[in-house]
Amino acid sequence: MQTEATLAQADVSELDLIRRCQAGDTEAFDELVTRYRTRVFGMIYNMIHSEQDAWDLAQDSFVKAWKSIKRFRGQSSFYTWIYRIVMNVTIDWARKKKIKAGGAEFDDAIQLTEIDPASKTVPKADALPYETMERSEIRARIDKAIAQLSPEHRAVILMKEIEEMQYHEIAEALGCSIGTVMSRLFYARKKLQNLLRDVYENI
Numbered sequence: 683m684q685t686e687a688t689l690a691q692a693d694v695s696e697l698d699l700i701r702r703c704q705a706g707d708t709e710a711f712d713e714l715v716t717r718y719r720t721r722v723f724g725m726i727y728n729m730i731h732s733e734q735d736a737w738d739l740a741q742d743s744f745v746k747a748w749k750s751i752k753r754f755r756g757q758s759s760f761y762t763w764i765y766r767i768v769m770n771v772t773i774d775w776a777r778k779k780k781i782k783a784g785g786a787e788f789d790d791a792i793q794l795t796e797i798d799p800a801s802k803t804v805p806k807a808d809a810l811p812y813e814t815m816e817r818s819e820i821r822a823r824i825d826k827a828i829a830q831l832s833p834e835h836r837a838v839i840l841m842k843e844i845e846e847m848q849y850h851e852i853a854e855a856l857g858c859s860i861g862t863v864m865s866r867l868f869y870a871r872k873k874l875q876n877l878l879r880d881v882y883e884n885i
Contacts, residue, residue: 696760703751711751715744718761721845722768728840729772729833739775743768758854765855769837776833827877835870838863 696717702710719740726743727736746767754763828836837856841847853860 697756700751700754700756700760703748704754711748714760718764719744721761722764725765725768725840725845726772728844729836730776731829735775739772740768743771746771758851762851762854765841766857769841769856773833773837823878824874827874830877831870831873835866835873838866839870839874842867 696714699710699714703714722743723736723740726739727733730736730739743764747764750767754760828839831839834856838852841852841855847855849860849863852863856863
């Protein structure tokens with residue numbers, strides 16, 4: 683966990699990189715890409731469950747970010763700003779593909795933050811040895827259920843539960859109001875609870 687001092691130092695360094703990018707410094711942008719590519723890829727992968735497509739979409743997102751970097755005004759964090767680009771690129775792609783998930787399990791090597799087992803969306807599943815198989819099956823069920831959501835609803839669930847972003851950060855990233863974020867989360871959670879009703883009842 684970073685301390686406030688560490689975060690402050692990181693912010694100063696990041697702002698310097700952004701200023702250099704806005705002046706046309708490609709090496710500074712390479713540094714920003716290096717800092718964020720894993721998190722960006724992880725979020726896209728959890729949306730679409732295709733490693734090759736996730737890398738392609740991450741690349742497209744960074745290209746768009748480079749072309750738009752002069753419009754970054756620092757009113758939000760760079761992470762929130764680039765996430766807005768990433769989610770727009772990913773949701774547009776998913777709509778065109780009318781993507782339906784194949785029920786693949788979340789990949790722990792790619793996923794950057796474990797889903798909180800005590801969260802409102804995910805049923806509690808303690809990792810006791812004799813429950814390992816059951817827990818694996820539950821996670822596969824959760825993944826399959828999330829994949830049945832629309833791209834917009836899938837995005838808010840993943841940003842809230844996996845990225846642990848705040849409502850205002852999600853709203854900024856998706857370019858919508860906090861009320862819209864809360865509404866989408868409510869709808870998505872209700873749908874997940876219906877899809878996973880037997881899981882909730884048996885835990």
